[in-house]
Amino acid sequence: MIYEIHLYVPKAKHLSPKMIDWLYENGQGQSPEWHWPVRKIRQKALARHMLRLDPSLVPIQAPGGDVELHYPDERIGLVMYIHDRGVIVFFPYMAYSIYSRVVLGICYTYIRFLYDAAGFWSFDPQLNVISYADDFVSIEDTAALMDQMLPKQLQG
Numbered sequence: 001m002i003y004e005i006h007l008y009v010p011k012a013k014h015l016s017p018k019m020i021d022w023l024y025e026n027g028q029g030q031s032p033e034w035h036w037p038v039r040k041i042r043q044k045a046l047a048r049h050m051l052r053l054d055p056s057l058v059p060i061q062a063p064g065g066d067v068e069l070h071y072p073d074e075r076i077g078l079v080m081y082i083h084d085r086g087v088i089v090f091f092p093y094m095a096y097s098i099y100s101r102v103v104l105g106i107c108y109t110y111i112r113f114l115y116d117a118a119g120f121w122s123f124d125p126q127l128n129v130i131s132y133a134d135d136f137v138s139i140e141d142t143a144a145l146m147d148q149m150l151p152k153q154l155q156g
Contacts, residue, residue, distance in 0.1 A: 007087040008038040
């Protein structure tokens with residue numbers, strides 16, 4: 001089971017629930033640029049920027065000019081998928097462990113770097129939370145959700 005956090009650079013200096021709804025409804029379409037509430041991303045340039053932060057990341061070419069950056073330790077299971085409108089951070093659901101806090105700490109280090117360097121806001125669809133800069137509280141909220149949800153996911 002995979003947890004995901006979406007990152008976008010809003011055009012209007014903020015990200016709202018209506019903007020997120022629009023992205024989910026129209027994000028795969030070919031809407032005119034002025035309709036988009038988030039900026040277009042140069043995938044390879046952003047990947048190079050992330051590799052300057054963490055040269056151990058493993059870049060992989062994805063379809064359509066997108067780029068995946070894999071954390072070098074496969075046991076961590078962390079992947080950043082950079083597409084033309086943002087980044088999706090994927091990592092496995094984990095519960096009840098220090099290991100989960102380590103993985104979340106790595107994820108939120110990348111998220112905070114992207115916020116500071118380029119103005120990325122994050123959207124956590126599992127918590128339904130939009131944030132302009134994630135911090136320790138977000139890490140703990142995510143960890144608490146994983147502790148709560150993982151047993152339910154395994155049963156169903």
